[in-house]
Amino acid sequence: MSGEQTAPGTPPKSTVVIDMTELAAQPIINAPPPLAPETEKYVTEKPDTEKRVPEKHVSKSPRPDEVTQLTWARRFVTTALVVFVALFLYGAGHPNDWMRYHPHFMCIAFMGIMPDLVYRGKSVKRCRSMSDRNATIRLHLITGLLMKIVGVTGLVMAYMSKGDLKPHFATLHGQFGLFAIALLLIQTLLGGCLIYRIGPYVTLRKVHTNISFILLVVATTALLLGWETHYGHRALGSLAARLLFVFSFPAAVAFALWKE
Numbered sequence: 001m002s003g004e005q006t007a008p009g010t011p012p013k014s015t016v017v018i019d020m021t022e023l024a025a026q027p028i029i030n031a032p033p034p035l036a037p038e039t040e041k042y043v044t045e046k047p048d049t050e051k052r053v054p055e056k057h058v059s060k061s062p063r064p065d066e067v068t069q070l071t072w073a074r075r076f077v078t079t080a081l082v083v084f085v086a087l088f089l090y091g092a093g094h095p096n097d098w099m100r101y102h103p104h105f106m107c108i109a110f111m112g113i114m115p116d117l118v119y120r121g122k123s124v125k126r127c128r129s130m131s132d133r134n135a136t137i138r139l140h141l142i143t144g145l146l147m148k149i150v151g152v153t154g155l156v157m158a159y160m161s162k163g164d165l166k167p168h169f170a171t172l173h174g175q176f177g178l179f180a181i182a183l184l185l186i187q188t189l190l191g192g193c194l195i196y197r198i199g200p201y202v203t204l205r206k207v208h209t210n211i212s213f214i215l216l217v218v219a220t221t222a223l224l225l226g227w228e229t230h231y232g233h234r235a236l237g238s239l240a241a242r243l244l245f246v247f248s249f250p251a252a253v254a255f256a257l258w259k260e
Contacts, residue, residue, distance in 0.1 A: 099161035105154030115256040176222035
């Protein structure tokens with residue numbers, strides 16, 4: 001106790017003084033080894049090994065397999081136009097005349113299929129994985145082959161209707177139509193080179209794209225000249241209706257290219 005007094009003759013208690021500086025200098029027994037400089041910070045999160053795309057480069061467009069309402073609306077309109085053309089052309093020619101089926105096949109190929117072909121080609125740029133890209137290119141290839149088969153069939157129908165009685169490809173409509181089919185075949189060759197990586201890829205892709213725009217102009221011109229023939233006037237006498245059918249084709253392609 002603090003108030004306790006020592007008896008006389010008893011030696012005073014000794015006081016132990018501990019020097020802290022000497023204690024600190026002594027090694028600590030069983031101390032853990034110091035951390036290496038590169039491991040001083042413990043990793044609490046799993047490292048992100050995937051390459052992240054910056055937010056500003058992430059496409060906001062729908063995936064190629066996500067068909068939007070705009071696409072369905074465009075398909076509905078183009079299908080309706082093709083059906084209306086077929087109805088107007090139904091009574092224009094003789095049932096045994098091959099020429100009667102020529103405009104049907106051409107309208108299906110260019111007005112019905114070509115907008116989807118352009119839509120699939122544009123969708124390649126917004127693919128988010130290699131599997132999406134390969135699937136989109138496959139659909140583009142299948143759609144292109146279908147369009148070329150239908151278009152060549154329409155050309156054969158016109159050729160068979162004339163036989164040996166009339167000269168072939170003597171009119172501007174026939175010449176522009178033949179030019180359009182030739183461009184389709186060139187596009188097929190270029191598309192095969194792009195798929196199998198034959199030749200300079202970037203250059204061939206630019207040529208493939210530019211020929212598509214040329215094909216759009218040539219096909220529109222051929223369609224306009226076709227409606228201005230005697231057969232076109234007999235099938236559809238109204239000039240406004242003929243112009244509607246003609247320019248609905250490039251409008252559908254442009255809509256698929258810039259809006260979908």
